Amino acid sequence: MSFWNEIPRPIVGLSPMDGVTDASFRYITATVGRPDVILTEFVSVDTAAFAPESLLRDFTYSEVERPIAAQIYGHTPETFYKVAHIVCELGFDGLDINMGCPAKKVAAKGSGAGLIQTPALAREIIRAARQGIRDWAAGQTLAAIGIDGEFVARIRNANRMRCGAEAPAERREIPVSVKTRIGYEAVVVEDWIKNLLEERPAVISIHGRTLMQQYSGSADWSAIARAVEAARGSATLILGNGDLRSLADVYRRVTETGVDGVLLGRAAQGNPWIFRGKLELKDSVKSVCADSVPLPPNVAIEERFSVLLDHCRHFAAWREPHVFVAMRKQLASYIRAVPRAADMRYRMVHVNVLEDVERCLEDYTAALASESFPIRASWNSPPAAALRCG
Ligand SMILES: Cc1cc2nc3c(=O)[nH]c(=O)nc-3n(C[C@H](O)[C@H](O)[C@H](O)COP(=O)(O)O)c2cc1C
Known part of the structure; x- marks a missing residue:
């Protein structure tokens, strides 16, 4: 058996x-x-x-x-x-x-x-x-x-x-x-x-x-x-x-x-x-x-973000800094169902390090509370190539 x-x-x-x-x-x-x-x-x-x-x-x-x-x-x-x-x-x-x-x-x-x-x-x-x-x-x-x-x-x-x-x-x-x-x-x-x-x-x-x-x-x-x-x-x-x-x-x-x-x-x-x-x-x-048959779980945005962050933290702790960009495609799939997803996706497909993700979620949460989208403007992460050289 x-x-x-x-x-x-x-x-x-x-x-x-x-x-x-x-x-x-x-x-x-x-x-x-x-x-x-x-x-x-x-x-x-x-x-x-x-x-x-x-x-x-x-x-x-x-x-x-x-x-x-x-x-x-x-x-x-x-x-x-x-x-x-x-x-x-x-x-x-x-x-x-x-x-x-x-x-x-x-x-x-x-x-x-x-x-x-x-x-x-x-x-x-x-x-x-x-x-x-x-x-x-x-x-x-x-x-x-x-x-x-x-x-x-x-x-x-x-x-x-x-x-x-x-x-x-x-x-x-x-x-x-x-x-x-x-x-x-x-x-x-x-x-x-x-x-x-x-x-x-x-x-x-x-x-x-x-x-x-x-x-x-x-x-x-x-x-x-x-x-x-x-x-x-x-x-x-x-x-x-x-x-x-x-x-x-x-x-x-x-x-x-x-x-x-x-x-x-x-x-x-x-x-x-x-x-x-x-x-x-x-x-x-x-x-x-x-x-x-259970219905698809209704996942609150807070939980979605908290799991997304845990995923990123695990990856950042496990892999070398320059490969963090591989997380981008994973992030896009976490945020498919959130309001103003396109705006958020724009930021997510540009992240290079864990801190970029944290900032993006903070900006998004603040924008959601104050209805002040888009959040693209605050983007200023260094390019991945710079990280690799460093
Ligand atoms: C990006 C990607 C990578 C895959 N890699 C593997 C793999 O390494 N081994 C494997 O047996 N199947 C692989 N598959 C096939 C999936 O395991 C699965 O058989 C297929 O996606 C159909 O199932 P789904 O409709 O639930 O996705 C891969 C599929 C995708 C989309």
Whole structure:
């Protein structure tokens, strides 16, 4: 039994989003919304095996995010075998394999959604990852698979910083899951899912689009329903994914398709509150009562700003000053629903440091109280380039 089976259904988890669901985003989402499960952004197995610096940055997490699965991608089984050891050593609760990324630089090399075209290799990769986990659980050291002492020391240090202990208290076998799409060019969901089921992953999460669709059109939930049928009788859980905007959407799709749960992606951007009604949602699904599905939470502006600031503070404490500009896109999504959003957005897309955000919120709050918009005029932050040189 893995942690996945212990979560009351329907499972409502946070979908991985490269460049979005970093350690700060996940920390805030876990603290405010408490999704049932969290997946990291995807990390290339080649980066993971050979570039400790960026691996440890991308795999930074905090205890509040548990259960958390590390998502990896690639196309060489041997590297998956190796990286599975690292994922275990870093104390993750699960290992998720990305077989859904449509980006050219990923899929054209045969990784991500490219694996839909090489089903035998996809299965080999699942087996290699699982074998890596088994061997680690049986006591195999990182040194034994050629990971150098400095890398091991950094992993230990990351563990110590996160939870006070250098290594996981026990060597247990963590579950392997797969996140994928319904096809490459055409929809081939039944054959593809049956192929994956041969390896009995704990979970298959399915985004209801093909690679060719990228993010266009709508997610095909009837294809996801066919995947549920294909998996009937197996121990693998099926999670549906794509275009879910609210818990009402989740209720509808879960009851229509019979999925064991869902992953929410874009709807959680600037909206960690979306997970808040998940317990009531589970009750509604159990009692088949759509009337008791929780409404989207009405978040007061003060709370919205306070969470936004916590998000920025976490990021500022974690990352180097010159990359604070990466917060701009996150900020824009927090303020979508506030009055005079366009005015505020203008300021938010120019912030360079935490103090800019604080000033912007102060100015906005004062302007709201005195009805003295616009607030653009008071803008005088230094450009990001100046910070980088300093
Ligand atoms: C900016 C962005 C980055 C993404 N990065 C990943 C990723 O690293 N791994 C992954 O499995 N899916 C990734 N996805 C796909 C999402 O996890 C999800 O499958 C997709 O957005 C559909 O769900 P949604 O409609 O709830 O957003 C990404 C999506 C977006 C928009």
